[in-house]
Amino acid sequence: MSQMPAHTLESHLEELQPQLTVWRRDFHRHAESGWVEFRTASIVAEELDRLGYQVTLGRDVVDEAARMGVPDADTLTREEARARTQGAIERWLPQLSGGFTGVVGVLDTGRPGPTIGYRIDLDALDLEESNEQTHRPAQEGFGSQNAGMMHACGHDGHTTIGLGLARLFKALEADLSGRIKLIFQPAEEGVRGARSMVDAGVLDDVDVFIATHIGMDIPCGEVVCAQDGYLATTKLDVRYTGVPAHAGGRPEEGRNALLAAAQAAVGLHAIPRHSGGASRINVGVLNAGSGRNVVPASASMKIETRGENTTINEEMRRRAIEVIEGAAQMHGVSVEYSLAGEADTCTASPALVDYIQRRIEGLPGIDVVTPSISEPSGSEDATCMMRRVQERGGLATYMIFGTELAAGHHHQCFDFNEAVLPLAVRTLALLAFDMDSL
Ligand SMILES: O=C(O)C[C@H](NC(=O)Cc1c[nH]c2ccccc12)C(=O)O
Numbered sequence: 001m002s003q004m005p006a007h008t009l010e011s012h013l014e015e016l017q018p019q020l021t022v023w024r025r026d027f028h029r030h031a032e033s034g035w036v037e038f039r040t041a042s043i044v045a046e047e048l049d050r051l052g053y054q055v056t057l058g059r060d061v062v063d064e065a066a067r068m069g070v071p072d073a074d075t076l077t078r079e080e081a082r083a084r085t086q087g088a089i090e091r092w093l094p095q096l097s098g099g100f101t102g103v104v105g106v107l108d109t110g111r112p113g114p115t116i117g118y119r120i121d122l123d124a125l126d127l128e129e130s131n132e133q134t135h136r137p138a139q140e141g142f143g144s145q146n147a148g149m150m151h152a153c154g155h156d157g158h159t160t161i162g163l164g165l166a167r168l169f170k171a172l173e174a175d176l177s178g179r180i181k182l183i184f185q186p187a188e189e190g191v192r193g194a195r196s197m198v199d200a201g202v203l204d205d206v207d208v209f210i211a212t213h214i215g216m217d218i219p220c221g222e223v224v225c226a227q228d229g230y231l232a233t234t235k236l237d238v239r240y241t242g243v244p245a246h247a248g249g250r251p252e253e254g255r256n257a258l259l260a261a262a263q264a265a266v267g268l269h270a271i272p273r274h275s276g277g278a279s280r281i282n283v284g285v286l287n288a289g290s291g292r293n294v295v296p297a298s299a300s301m302k303i304e305t306r307g308e309n310t311t312i313n314e315e316m317r318r319r320a321i322e323v324i325e326g327a328a329q330m331h332g333v334s335v336e337y338s339l340a341g342e343a344d345t346c347t348a349s350p351a352l353v354d355y356i357q358r359r360i361e362g363l364p365g366i367d368v369v370t371p372s373i374s375e376p377s378g379s380e381d382a383t384c385m386m387r388r389v390q391e392r393g394g395l396a397t398y399m400i401f402g403t404e405l406a407a408g409h410h411h412q413c414f415d416f417n418e419a420v421l422p423l424a425v426r427t428l429a430l431l432a433f434d435m436d437s438l
Pocket residue numbers: 153188189190191213216233377378379380381409
């Protein structure tokens with residue numbers, strides 16, 4: 001990788017900056033949950049294609065069998081139609097249809113050098129955004145137009161950073177060598193999409209891999225070179241089926257699915273925490289019953305286990321399944337459960353962390369460079385992409401770009417300081433220009 005004049009980058013970035021805000025607010029306003037990011041993915045594909053990147057998408061980058069937590073066919077069809085009405089770019093939709101909303105753009109300089117992969121997650125959360133006028137997106141007219149979907153974790157910012165990188169790398173291509181691979185991943189929330197891109201082979205030619213997240217309760221100007229504290233996690237969908245009966249006339253003929261689920265919910269949260277390290281369990285959703293005077297014949301739950309390492313998470317999952325099955329037996333109902341998402345832990349590559357720390361010290365806008373954070377945090381399926389690259393002898397890390405938040409991640413009033421966008425684009429771009437020293 002050769003050096004490029006810093007003023008060249010800065011002049012391109014200055015020109016790009018207004019566009020970053022436009023992109024972020026457009027993606028925020030058209031928030032799309034996992035596997036239905038049709039409009040977002042089509043805009044990404046169009047921009048990459050316009051810039052001259054090699055664009056692959058859909059089933060070419062998403063392995064169908066490895067997808068997890070995919071919405072039902074009616075939802076996919078409805079959301080694709082919604083995306084069309086909101087300006088999705090038609091020519092890309094056939095390949096994205098059915099919930100194959102991954103997009104990969106490759107810039108091949110033709111000169112010897114590493115392939116550097118950047119992971120960008122596209123999806124919004126299943127959450128209703130605040131419409132309070134104290135919430136800036138609502139006040140300034142870019143609140144989500146899609147009921148029950150909100151960018152409340154910063155992935156609208158991530159997608160913007162990815163497109164900003166695409167433009168900047170194209171503008172600076174003459175000073176680059178090797179290949180840049182921008183990996184736009186669906187369905188990070190619920191850890192559902194990364195595995196399908198790994199199984200599609202997307203990471204098999206990546207030498208250096210960088211995933212990123214903004215926010216995480218640190219201020220704009222602080223950059224973490226490696227977030228190592230991600231928890232291994234398993235997500236399960238559970239369904240109990242009982243026997244309906246007249247609650248007043250023949251209660252003894254019923255088999256109560258609601259009680260089975262309630263028993264399971266309490267039993268799950270009673271599973272002891274693990275002495276070997278951090279462990280978590282959560283029953284996030286419980287729906288049951290059909291009428292006040294009917295013995296409930298159906299109940300469904302969305303649950304998750306987490307652990308500081310694979311062993312702890314596996315033990316939490318094993319105990320959870322014991323409880324789920326035991327509750328069914330207690331109430332004489334049947335139970336089915338399915339895997340709805342899964343991710344492991346991962347540790348960043350020390351050589352890459354050292355390189356990043358040296359390279360970004362003193363860059364414009366960066367006040368604090370933290371080498372790594374290892375406190376148990378949430379979970380991330382980028383870890384399976386990191387592992388794939390490392391298994392092949394490559395280097396991987398997960399960077400955090402701090403930024404002030406109006407409310408915490410996954411909160412209906414979430415918003416962030418958009419100054420992080422150009423800072424992240426500059427920092428991530430510069431990392432690609434001096435990797436020979438790695
Ligand atoms: O398990 C999931 O659904 C992934 C999801 N991931 C994130 O929210 C990203 C994330 C990981 N760690 C943190 C810490 C704070 C905010 C966001 C995150 C989570 O942990 O619930």
